[in-house]
Amino acid sequence: MSAPGADTPDPGDLAGPAAAPGPRRYPVGPAALLAVAAALLWASSRLTWVTMVSSDGLTEPRTHALDGGVWFGALTPLALVLLAAIAAMFATRGWLRRVVGVVVALLAAVSAVPWFALVSGHSRTAERAARLADLPARARVDHVTTSWLPVWLSLAGALAAFVAGALLARMPETTARLSGKYENPVFRRAAAAERVAGQHNRGEEQSVRTDPSEADQPLSERVLWDALDAGADPTDDDPGRRR
Incomplete structure (x- = not known):
């Protein structure tokens, strides 16, 4: 009869698979919100915000339609910046991605x-419309109408961008960035050489262990080739040795 506790599994072995980190997630939600926000701001910039009727006493009254791009010239650039923020979001992680989130939230406020x-x-609609329409000095504004649909579209875009910025600012470290194939080859090879050196060091420490489950996962073929390109030999058991 075996001794008590001899067949009892180690709690660490039971917790090992559960404690293994899950796959890195991409920030799809913030990216979708930024795309929606950019689309709403762009659509708002193409629609008419204010319609003004003016007369100068000499000619027939004229109607001026001022779209969002004229009324608030930053709408289209803001939409483009939000699209660029999607690329910046996928290319960064950690505190850099949080900085992107803060910038996006500030742009949303604007x-x-x-x-x-x-x-x-507070915008003094009639005065602003007359200035933007470049009316002559003798002309007067007879009537001003505001189209609220594009105005509310711009607010919806701002809210979507703000939520995306808040999510990015609170994004955990487990979220991933773009695939490594877009990284600079020089930095990628240097990182591969460091991983190979670290693998050798860990191999020396694990040589005294008896539990094979503690062995590290083998390096990928790509990492091995990058290490060779960087001058590190993955097969060298003693990388610190010099002839």
């Missing part, structure tokens, strides 16, 4: 400025 100005009445 995008909401024209909506707030029109809703609160």
Whole structure:
């Protein structure tokens, strides 16, 4: 009869598979929100925000349609910057990705400025419309109409961008960035050489262990080739030896 506890599995062995880190997740949600925000801001910049009727007493009254790109010239550039933020988000991680999130949140606040100005009445719509339409001095503004659909579209885009920025600012370290095939080959080879050297060091430490489950996973073929290109020999058991 075996001794008590002889067949009892080690709690560490039971916790090992469960404690293994899961696959890195890509920030698909923030990317989708940024794409939606960019689309909404771009659409808002193409629609008419303010329609103004002016007259100068000499000719027939004229109607001026001011779209979002004219009323708030930063709408289209903001949409392009949000699209660029998607690429920056996938190319970074850690604190750099959090910085991208903070920048996106600030851009979202800027995008909401024209909506707030029109809703609160601080934009002086008639005066601004006359200035943007470049009316002559003798002309006067007879009537001004605000189209609220594009205004609210811009607010929806700003809110989507703000949520995306907040998610990026709180993104955990387990999220991944773009595939390593887009990395600079010089840095990739240097990293491969460091991994090979670290594998050798860990191999020396594990030579005294009796549990084969503690062995590290083998390096991929790509890492081995990058290490060879960097001048590191993956087959050298004593990389520190010099002739």
